[in-house]
Amino acid sequence: MDIYNKSVVELSKLLNKKKVSSLEMTDYFINRIKSFDPKLNSFITIDEDHARKQAKIADELIANNNNNLLTGIPIAHKDLFSTKGMLTTCASKMLENYTPPFDATIVNKLNEVGMVNIGKTNMDEFAMGSSNESSYFGVVKNPWDLKKVPGGSSGGSASAVAARLIPIATGSDTGGSIRQPASFCGLTGLKPTYGSVSRYGMIAYASSLDQGGPIATSAEDCALLFNKIKGYDKNDPTSNFNTDQDEVKLALKKQDTKNITIGIPKEYFSKDLDRNISDIIYQSIEVFKKLGFNFKEISLPDHDYTIPAYYIIASAEASSNLSRYDGVKFGHRCDKPKNLEDLYLRTRKEGFGKEVKKRIMIGAYALSSGYYDEYYMKALKIRRIIRDNFINAFKDVDYIFAPTCPSTAFDLGEKSSDALEMYLSDIYTTPVNLAGLPAISIPVGFSNNMPVGMQIIGNYFTEANILSIAHLFQEETGWHNRIPEDFDHE
């Protein structure tokens, strides 16, 4: 059974034509994970019994024609989505033994359509990282080069999909954590409009920035998953009523493209960007031009202030969100606490890793009396400038193209001792989160045998069109179908 290299759309056809059952497909991918994942460490939990149970239900749905395009398709969830009865660790010692009593809305919706959850993917601890090196469960490796990082924080999801250990996975994007690993691993990753996908049951890092979404090989597969996870949810007070209830359709045709203008922000193509990446993106722009799209240089000023503002806001929100880990209600608890304060202090010392502690402390400092205006308030004002710059740009152009990252995947250990270098690798992704906009990263070529990603950024709730634009490109090119050589076999 040679199906590892099939997209979700193709696997769905095989299931519908009864060429393969969901149970057979599930066993196939479980065996693939067992064979290949020891090289990658992309999974934290594999739950074979749970997966087979769901696969049998999916096979019944298919037999009774009660299925949809995702029924019976195996998926893996980033290990910050709560899964009832299945470990949810957030890649932290703090939650090493935590089994949630409920499902996240994303998980619940995908269970309801009959997807098969095989397990939970590795990530940076509490989603704080850009390389998947801060996981309590060890670093994840990039299937394109095992000496390189897969990106982060959804590094396990990206590594697993790139090696075709799973056809599709969920991720979350607070400052680029879907798009950056998708870019480093040659995949397609969608960060939806803030509020369009429920955050209920998604373990919080920075609540005003966090957004769940799909990581897959193609825009077509991302659209399938996005259709099933989006929508208003009363359990998430930041869920947006304006989220389009209609199914996203990849309806854009070549004849429509002449009416679409795409902005190229000059600040994003400065000397900070690797020259090879810049050249590859401009080559892909030529493909888009042949498809009929119009291009225009634009300016997104104050871009350099994004990283400080992002890390202050995210850390401030993290310091508040992670105060819930106190050794009382759930998660790790220190041994024999002398008193309540000792319980808090030692539980948090033992349970959190270094990067998480640092961000909690930066956040506590930025929110503390005497420093609130100097740091937190200033960051929020910069956020408005960044958001307004996008709004102004969208008066002039319909979409914006930008690099996803300033470089291709870097070496394991290369930036882990230099936090600022690591933070600066998020420079092209964080503005989108501060503004709450949707963006997709698609593979557009290779530099030194490593994948290069490009973002398509849209105005609020334009997922249908950015997915469509990505799909038109993927119909013309084959970058998204490339598979790392070491994993391109049974």
Next chain:
Amino acid sequence: MFDKSKVKDVAKLAMIELDDEDLIYFSDEIVEFLKLVNQTDNLELSKIEPLYHAPEISLHAREDEVDKNPKNDGINSSPKHNGKHFIVPKVIE
């Protein structure tokens, strides 16, 4: 100036116990981070309003009703409980 004594204060606010090695590590790391943040010092922001939430929509609230079928049976997730209560070290002697 952000030094080891400041790290101690912040660690107390954050309720994280630090040892001497941690104090050195985190004061170095946070000083470096603040250098990055201080690059924003020359920005004129007095007329800019803060933006807490990008969509600027008002958050909606649920009806103030108890869920009769709570999905979150939280007590069993506690590392120390008696089935009805969370157990913590004695607060009042």
